[in-house]
Amino acid sequence: MKKFKFGLAKVLTQREIVADLAQKNFVEAQAALDAEISKLNEMITVKERSLSDRAAMIQTSTDWVNQVDQINKFLIGQDLRIKNQNLRLQEAENLVESRREILRQAVSEVKILERLEDKQKKAHMAEAVKVEQAELDEIAVLRFSRNENLIKGSHEDGI
Numbered sequence: 001m002k003k004f005k006f007g008l009a010k011v012l013t014q015r016e017i018v019a020d021l022a023q024k025n026f027v028e029a030q031a032a033l034d035a036e037i038s039k040l041n042e043m044i045t046v047k048e049r050s051l052s053d054r055a056a057m058i059q060t061s062t063d064w065v066n067q068v069d070q071i072n073k074f075l076i077g078q079d080l081r082i083k084n085q086n087l088r089l090q091e092a093e094n095l096v097e098s099r100r101e102i103l104r105q106a107v108s109e110v111k112i113l114e115r116l117e118d119k120q121k122k123a124h125m126a127e128a129v130k131v132e133q134a135e136l137d138e139i140a141v142l143r144f145s146r147n148e149n150l151i152k153g154s155h156e157d158g159i
Helices: 010-061 063-156
Strands: none
Touching: 010 063
16 A cells, blocks of 8 residues: 555645744734833833832922922823823734734644644555455455365365
8 A cells, every 4th residue: 555645735834834934923923012011111110210209309308399390291201101102012912912813823724734634644544454454354265265275176086
């Protein structure tokens, strides 16, 4: 019996390549999302530090009006930057979700073809076993009939 060959092997290889690329794109999008989250956390930390500096300045200094005004303007600007960063973060999350869906679809297509290959391989093996069993049965029948002919032949001759 000839060796098993999957007819859609090239398609399976192509879909595996697509799945690998989808995995790479997903990882890149996830890394970008993590970077955006890190930037947001850094902005929030700077804002909180400025708030605590402002509070400390008000309590310890008598000439704090100009400095507090500058801190307040910085805080207003920081709030805008945080708002913009939240928008970029939302876009990055959407990108990650779309890449995750593309990856899920690509992996699903690969698994479908892998299951089809396994199914065809099992059918091929079952057919091989069936053919081999038929050959063994044929050999057994031929051997039995040869032995019968030898036995019948010796009785007919009177031996």
